[in-house]
Amino acid sequence: MTARDTDWxxxxxxxxxxxxxxxxTTVAAALALALAHAGRKVLLIEAxxxxxxxxxxxxxxxxxxxxxxxxxxxxxxxxxxxxGDVYALAIDPEGALLDYLQMFYNxxxxxxxxxxxxxxxxxxxxxxxxxxxxxxxxATEATRxxxxxxxxxxxxxxxxxxxxxxxxxxxxxxxxxxxxxxxKVGPVRSHADSVANVIKSPQTxxxxxxxxxxxxxxxxxxxxxxLRSIEGMQVGGIMINMxxxxxxxxxxLKDLPEAAAMAEALTAAGLHSTEELAEELAEELxxxxxxxxxxxxERTELEAAGQxxxxxxxxxxxxxxxxxxxxxxxLRDQGAA
Amino acid sequence: MSAxxxxxxxxxxxxxxxxxxxxxxIVCCGSGGVGKTTTAAAIGLRAAERGRQVCVLTVDPxxxxxxxxxxxxxxxxxxxxxxxxxxxxxxxxxxxxxxxRTFDEIVEAHSDPARAAQILANPFYQSLSSSxxxxxxxxxxxxLGQLRRSDEWDLIVVDTPxxxxxxxFLDAPERLGRFLDGRLIRLLTSPVKAGRxxxxxxxxxxxxxxxxxxxxxxxxxxxxxxTFITAFDTMFGGFRERAEATYKLxxxxxxxxxxxxxxxxxxxREASYFVERLAEERMPLAGLLLNRVHSAGSCRLSAAxxxxxxxxxxxxxPNGPVAAALSGDYSVTVQTATAAALRLHASRMNLGERERxxxxxxxxxxxxxxxxxxPALPEDVHDLAGLRRVGESFAVQG
Numbered sequence: 001m002t003a004r005d006t007d008w009x010x011x012x013x014x015x016x017x018x019x020x021x022x023x024x025t026t027v028a029a030a031l032a033l034a035l036a037h038a039g040r041k042v043l044l045i046e047a048x049x050x051x052x053x054x055x056x057x058x059x060x061x062x063x064x065x066x067x068x069x070x071x072x073x074x075x076x077x078x079x080x081x082x083x084g085d086v087y088a089l090a091i092d093p094e095g096a097l098l099d100y101l102q103m104f105y106n107x108x109x110x111x112x113x114x115x116x117x118x119x120x121x122x123x124x125x126x127x128x129x130x131x132x133x134x135x136x137x138x139a140t141e142a143t144r145x146x147x148x149x150x151x152x153x154x155x156x157x158x159x160x161x162x163x164x165x166x167x168x169x170x171x172x173x174x175x176x177x178x179x180x181x182x183x184k185v186g187p188v189r190s191h192a193d194s195v196a197n198v199i200k201s202p203q204t205x206x207x208x209x210x211x212x213x214x215x216x217x218x219x220x221x222x223x224x225x226x227l228r229s230i231e232g233m234q235v236g237g238i239m240i241n242m243x244x245x246x247x248x249x250x251x252x253l254k255d256l257p258e259a260a261a262m263a264e265a266l267t268a269a270g271l272h273s274t275e276e277l278a279e280e281l282a283e284e285l286x287x288x289x290x291x292x293x294x295x296x297x298e299r300t301e302l303e304a305a306g307q308x309x310x311x312x313x314x315x316x317x318x319x320x321x322x323x324x325x326x327x328x329x330x331l332r333d334q335g336a337a
Numbered sequence: 338m339s340a341x342x343x344x345x346x347x348x349x350x351x352x353x354x355x356x357x358x359x360x361x362x363i364v365c366c367g368s369g370g371v372g373k374t375t376t377a378a379a380i381g382l383r384a385a386e387r388g389r390q391v392c393v394l395t396v397d398p399x400x401x402x403x404x405x406x407x408x409x410x411x412x413x414x415x416x417x418x419x420x421x422x423x424x425x426x427x428x429x430x431x432x433x434x435x436x437x438r439t440f441d442e443i444v445e446a447h448s449d450p451a452r453a454a455q456i457l458a459n460p461f462y463q464s465l466s467s468s469x470x471x472x473x474x475x476x477x478x479x480x481l482g483q484l485r486r487s488d489e490w491d492l493i494v495v496d497t498p499x500x501x502x503x504x505x506f507l508d509a510p511e512r513l514g515r516f517l518d519g520r521l522i523r524l525l526t527s528p529v530k531a532g533r534x535x536x537x538x539x540x541x542x543x544x545x546x547x548x549x550x551x552x553x554x555x556x557x558x559x560x561x562x563x564t565f566i567t568a569f570d571t572m573f574g575g576f577r578e579r580a581e582a583t584y585k586l587x588x589x590x591x592x593x594x595x596x597x598x599x600x601x602x603x604x605x606r607e608a609s610y611f612v613e614r615l616a617e618e619r620m621p622l623a624g625l626l627l628n629r630v631h632s633a634g635s636c637r638l639s640a641a642x643x644x645x646x647x648x649x650x651x652x653x654x655p656n657g658p659v660a661a662a663l664s665g666d667y668s669v670t671v672q673t674a675t676a677a678a679l680r681l682h683a684s685r686m687n688l689g690e691r692e693r694x695x696x697x698x699x700x701x702x703x704x705x706x707x708x709x710x711x712p713a714l715p716e717d718v719h720d721l722a723g724l725r726r727v728g729e730s731f732a733v734q735g
Contacts, residue, residue, distance in 0.1 A: 019369070019370055020368060020369020020370030020371075021368075021370020021599065021601075021604070022370065052603070101549075105549075165369060178464070181460045181463055181464055182460050182461065182464055182561065183555050183558045185555060185557060186555015186556070186557060186558055187552065187555055188555055188558060189555065213717060214401060214716075214717040215399055215401070215402075215717055218399075218401070245681075245684065247678075247680055247681050248673070248674060248677045252670065252673065252674060252677075255670075256674055257670060257671040257674050257675070261671045262671060262674065262675045264671070265650060265671050265672050265676075266646065266675060268650070268653070269646040269647075269649040269650045269675075269679075270646065270649060271638070271642075271646050277636065277638060278675075280636040281636070281675070281678040281682055282678065284636070284678060284681060284682055284685065285674065285677065285678040285681060287715060288681050291715050294715065294716060316684055316687050316691060317687075317691065318602065318691060318695075
């Protein structure tokens with residue numbers, strides 16, 4: 001199963017956004033792992049300087065440097081899939097600026113001087129749009145980077161960008177609009193335009209991480225509407241994270257037994273003081289039924305957006321490398337990668 | 338509270354803080370998605386119903402929560418919230434921050450109309466005033482300062498912006514100051530002031546620098562930036578003064594910082610950083626509100642025993658002797674449902690256990706920080722009744 005269809009064939013830059021607290025960075029990392037199979041090389045980029053990726057993979061803080069941090073899973077049952085590689089890069093506006101100067105003007109020394117002069121403060125304080133252009137610029141550069149001799153001809157088969165939260169992602173990605181107010185002509189403007197050519201193309205998809213709660217769902221729907229209003233932007237999948245477990249069918253949850261009947265079953269299972277226990281368990285179960293019902297309502301809202309939905313379980317033990325692999329396997333099984 | 342058994346942090350008594358008339362400002366801070374806005378609104382409502390004249394300042398336009406307080410538009414003015422219990426003589430106002438509006442008002446207040454118009458029309462100003470990073474933090478603090486100075490309310494509750502780092506707002510005044518004093522600003526403004534763009538003080542270093550900047554940014558961008566900074570120059574001093582005044586206000590004894598976190602590693606890491614940072618800045622910390630805790634409830638059945646009982650029930654043959662002991666045609670359904678309830682209980686206990694472990698590492702690092710736990714709610718809050726219930730859960734129990 002080395003060549004199979006996924007929902008996002010042809011997409012090379014996966015942008016992952018989500019409301020704070022929904023597990024955006026975790027899902028981005030799981031997606032990168034899921035994409036790293038069959039010898040593919042994937043770059044996972046962190047845009048907000050929080051070193052969340054290093055922590056997820058249990059590594060020391062990442063420098064501004066593309067570094068291998070994990071090996072993607074092979075297909076165990078066929079043995080012909082050797083797995084792939086995940087590289088990681090933590091971008092900060094300062095590093096991206098120096099990179100930009102080096103790449104386009106071959107003047108890193110001047111870049112250093114500009115940094116000392118407060119050029120980065122300049123970029124982030126007076127024109128935050130410029131710092132977004134530098135970060136998306138680095139992500140699109142890695143996406144387009146050629147490497148003669150690699151099977152695809154590209155340095156990376158896919159790039160996953162852990163982007164700013166949903167509330168900011170429209171501005172973050174709509175770089176040419178953001179910069180056009182500032183620079184009508186000139187090198188920054190043409191740089192922004194070339195970044196936009198990648199972001200507003202079928203090779204980029206923007207995925208939304210969401211939990212089945214009202215506010216994250218509302219933000220996701222607002223975010224999708226915002227991106228759809230930007231011409232050329234491709235909305236990707238909705239990754240439902242931390243979904244409530246399905247302990248009973250929906251039908252069974254609607255028709256829960258009385259506590260007294262449950263008490264009999266508990267006695268049968270060898271437990272004591274079952275009446276009190278049954279009351280408490282019945283209460284927990286009906287609370288769960290209510291929770292599932294609310295989650296279903298939110299899922300219906302998300303379905304209305306018409307994008308593919310993927311569902312990832314809540315991992316009670318917490319997120320470690322094993323959990324990331326489990327989430328990656330879910331994403332692969334559901335066709336997201 | 339039984340969940341507190343593993344540590345000895347003092348109990349955070351929010352009612353005592355809001356009942357203390359000397360408390361004039363409560364700042365809710367924490368990383369994104371931990372429930373800061375709801376917490377701020379619930380504290381505001383509770384304080385108002387206990388007799389305070391309260392204004393809640395929110396920066397997060399969560400529509401449904403805003404609607405629950407009767408706020409539908411972003412108009413940057415405190416609005417009276419109807420429908421609260423005013424028996425104790427309190428009142429509740431609420432407003433949402435309009436960052437650009439607030440910025441525009443400062444510009445208008447600090448310069449003559451002609452210069453204000455020039456600044457407002459500048460593309461750099463427009464980018465700066467409507468972007469989300471940095472400016473929002475600064476404007477939230479500016480608005481807080483304005484509300485406090487107006488003295489119309491005796492308690493202001495504010496939630497901080499959902500910035501990438503929850504601490505950005507503390508840095509905003511200093512960052513602005515550093516930027517305004519920066520050499521880059523002087524580099525950018527001096528040629529214009531001298532009336533000869535890029536002229537005069539062109540020693541080799543400077544000419545190389547402006548040359549490089551022109552190459553990177555384009556001459557037009559540089560010109561706009563120069564025009565903007567020159568126009569802005571006259572009001573810089575005023576800006577810095579206000580920033581410093583607000584910073585001092587945050588250090589004053591009438592201010593209480595409430596750090597909000599969920600029992601997740603990321604949120605508590607931010608909370609930990611925040612607690613340390615507040616101490617460094619000598620900002621008064623009230624304590625930690627540990628939000629959305631899955632408590633074990635009154636049920637003492639352990640995860641392991643619950644799991645084992647679920648397995649016993651699931652492996653029973655529907656026709657076996659034990660199943661026969663169950664009455665009626667529902668036996669299989671009851672058996673399945675009870676097993677499901679036991680599994681659910683086991684995972685709930687495991688989740689609670691993990692949350693206590695995660696929270697425990699915060700507690701042992703900061704044993705003196707008062708803590709209050711707020712249980713997870715099944716539903717988001719939609720109305721005042723919901724906010725009131727959240728507020729009731731702040732009350733110290735037992």
